[in-house]
Amino acid sequence: MSEEYKRSHVFGIDYGTSDFKYGPITIGEIPEVTENRGYFTEKNSIMSKVMGVGKDIVVGKELPLFLESREDVAERLVYPMRNGIVERNDVKAWQVTRELTSYALENFAPSDPDFRGFYVVASLAVVAPRYMYEQLFDIFGELNTERTLVRAATIIPQPLAVAIAHKIPTCVVVESGHGNTQVCPISMYPIRNAVLALNRGGGAANVLTSEILKDTGYGDLAKEEKLVRRVKEQIGLLPRRLEEAVDFARRNPDKVKREIRIEGTRIKIDLGDESWTRFLIGEYVFNPGHEVFQSYFKRGMPRPSDVKIGDTYFYGMTDMAEAIIQAVEKCSIELQPHLFSKIILSGGNFNWNTPRGLEGVAVSSDEKIKIMLKEKGIENIQATVAREPTYSVWRGCIVYGYAVPYDFKWRWERMEGWLNYA
Amino acid sequence: MDKPVSDIKLSCRFYQEPGGWERVSLNLSSNGWIKIDRRVVKDELEIEYTVESIDGLEIILSLKSRVGFPNLETFKKLLECLLTDCWYIDIYYCFRNINVESVAKELGLHFNSNEVKRLKLGGSEILVETYPAAGRIIVSHRVGLRDIDCIEKIYSKLFRKILINEVSQH
Numbered sequence: 001m002s003e004e005y006k007r008s009h010v011f012g013i014d015y016g017t018s019d020f021k022y023g024p025i026t027i028g029e030i031p032e033v034t035e036n037r038g039y040f041t042e043k044n045s046i047m048s049k050v051m052g053v054g055k056d057i058v059v060g061k062e063l064p065l066f067l068e069s070r071e072d073v074a075e076r077l078v079y080p081m082r083n084g085i086v087e088r089n090d091v092k093a094w095q096v097t098r099e100l101t102s103y104a105l106e107n108f109a110p111s112d113p114d115f116r117g118f119y120v121v122a123s124l125a126v127v128a129p130r131y132m133y134e135q136l137f138d139i140f141g142e143l144n145t146e147r148t149l150v151r152a153a154t155i156i157p158q159p160l161a162v163a164i165a166h167k168i169p170t171c172v173v174v175e176s177g178h179g180n181t182q183v184c185p186i187s188m189y190p191i192r193n194a195v196l197a198l199n200r201g202g203g204a205a206n207v208l209t210s211e212i213l214k215d216t217g218y219g220d221l222a223k224e225e226k227l228v229r230r231v232k233e234q235i236g237l238l239p240r241r242l243e244e245a246v247d248f249a250r251r252n253p254d255k256v257k258r259e260i261r262i263e264g265t266r267i268k269i270d271l272g273d274e275s276w277t278r279f280l281i282g283e284y285v286f287n288p289g290h291e292v293f294q295s296y297f298k299r300g301m302p303r304p305s306d307v308k309i310g311d312t313y314f315y316g317m318t319d320m321a322e323a324i325i326q327a328v329e330k331c332s333i334e335l336q337p338h339l340f341s342k343i344i345l346s347g348g349n350f351n352w353n354t355p356r357g358l359e360g361v362a363v364s365s366d367e368k369i370k371i372m373l374k375e376k377g378i379e380n381i382q383a384t385v386a387r388e389p390t391y392s393v394w395r396g397c398i399v400y401g402y403a404v405p406y407d408f409k410w411r412w413e414r415m416e417g418w419l420n421y422a
Numbered sequence: 423m424d425k426p427v428s429d430i431k432l433s434c435r436f437y438q439e440p441g442g443w444e445r446v447s448l449n450l451s452s453n454g455w456i457k458i459d460r461r462v463v464k465d466e467l468e469i470e471y472t473v474e475s476i477d478g479l480e481i482i483l484s485l486k487s488r489v490g491f492p493n494l495e496t497f498k499k500l501l502e503c504l505l506t507d508c509w510y511i512d513i514y515y516c517f518r519n520i521n522v523e524s525v526a527k528e529l530g531l532h533f534n535s536n537e538v539k540r541l542k543l544g545g546s547e548i549l550v551e552t553y554p555a556a557g558r559i560i561v562s563h564r565v566g567l568r569d570i571d572c573i574e575k576i577y578s579k580l581f582r583k584i585l586i587n588e589v590s591q592h
Contacts, residue, residue: 003475007433007475008478008512021471023556026431026514026516026551026560026562027429027430027516027518027556027558027560028428028429028430028431028514028516029429029484029486030429030518032556061555096555107536107553107555107556108536108556109536110536110537110551111535111536111537111538112538112540114538115538290482301477368579370453395472396471398473399472399473402473402475402482403473403475403476405476407511
């Protein structure tokens with residue numbers, strides 16, 4: 001097998017807590033995305049037999065077609081990851097992970113005699129324990145029973161994938177997805193004892209958006225998680241400074257007001273006089289400790305809590321700048337200025353834009369983090385949002401797979417190289 | 423269905439000695455392209471440098487066009503410019519958000535499986551891959567300075583079919 005074959009058969013998989021992104025090197029810049037979940041069908045039911053449902057687990061785009069009543073969904077719909085971690089003994093969660101991996105590879109495995117399997121680069125949370133690497137490698141091997149889908153595989157931490165995609169060897173990667181946020185200083189390799197994890201991501205902002213919808217008379221819509229996410233993405237704003245933004249919104253209501261329509265339905269949403277709350281959504285991602293959120297917590301909105309999963313603590317309320325400072329200050333003093341001068345913000349939770357007319361009031365994530373760090377006394381900060389941050393981990397997987405020579409064998413002590421299957 | 427999109431990847435191979443992004447971007451800059459960090463832009467086209475092989479003999483560039491699919495003349499000029507540095511270029515065109523079924527039918531492919539078909543156009547071998555579950559079609563071929571004219575044939579015989587077929591779908 002040659003280097004040339006490997007380069008055209010690299011396959012990236014980003015195991016996000018909420019979204020699972022996958023695809024081969026040839027598909028361009030945007031991977032396929034499906035939810036990281038699986039539905040256990042009731043194969044013995046008469047309806048399943050009549051309808052010809054032959055699978056034990058359904059994953060991917062056709063999953064919604066199998067959802068039954070809400071009670072059944074709660075029992076059978078399995079989200080395998082929590083904060084990027086699959087529990088070691090959670091059999092169902094590993095079954096879903098296996099099924100999703102198989103689904104991803106089968107989607108793109110060509111029926112061509114020249115195909116000898118993919119060079120798979122999987123990416124896991126930086127806090128993922130070693131048993132997850134071992135189990136994932138086992139899964140890749142098991143998938144080769146009928147035909148060779150995986151020629152070789154490797155696994156890299158998500159923040160490292162982001163650094164690789166940007167070709168920046170010394171930096172801090174803040175990877176914020178749906179469920180959690182990882183702050184990871186990198187100096188060629190992730191500095192593992194400096195990693196800081198937060199128990200919040202885009203999902204937390206969805207919860208707040210849901211509360212805002214309830215308060216503005218859309219309580220019926222607030223229960224639909226997918227709709228809430230779309231509303232958040234369309235109306236959410238990230239304020240430069242919250243007090244100033246709220247003041248601006250109250251003085252200029254027309255500039256902040258926005259009506260959105262939900263495609264394919266008759267639903268229209270307009271926050272009206274409460275349009276200033278649009279700024280709360282972005283602020284909550286960066287600083288849930290702001291006093292403005294106390295009223296929501298008092299009314300029962302769950303506060304992002306500190307949790308321990310495996311050996312890792314995930315902090316709930318630490319603000320984004322404080323998390324970066326704490327992580328960087330665990331590194332050598334000589335390295336710290338270099339880390340502050342290269343901060344990469346990656347993941348869908350950093351996708352904030354400044355609409356026309358709101359320049360100076362609403363900002364992008366990199367501007368926000370610079371302001372927050374400056375207020376805490378950090379100088380010479382350079383922060384950038386990854387281009388299309390939702391996909392930067394997957395892109396890093398592709399770049400890594402392309403660059404690592406095909407004959408570079410996996411070594412557990414360094415956690416790098418290819419584990420060969422065929 | 424969303425608007426159809428095409429992503430183009432250019433895998434540029436150098437002959438015997440390492441090339442790299444610096445060399446390629448310098449060459450493009452002297453041909454009117456504007457360099458911005460890891461990107462170069464000209465008219466409706468934007469090229470982003472993705473990765474370089476460890477031996478430096480190959481780099482991958484990602485090409486985007488603001489007008490959807492690059493104009494034939496502009497694209498040909500770009501390839502000619504790149505081929506003054508490169509030995510050959512493997513081009514991958516990935517079409518997504520398209521009706522794979524009707525395009526596959528038009529090209530004489532089965533649409534129920536991930537089929538790979540090899541076509542001969544203008545003396546070049548073209549690989550057409552259909553991935554119905556992902557709604558994507560990937561077309562790839564190799565081009566060097568001597569066979570650059572095959573691009574015209576590929577555009578007129580293949581992409582017109584894919585793109586016109588798409589236009590009629592929307």
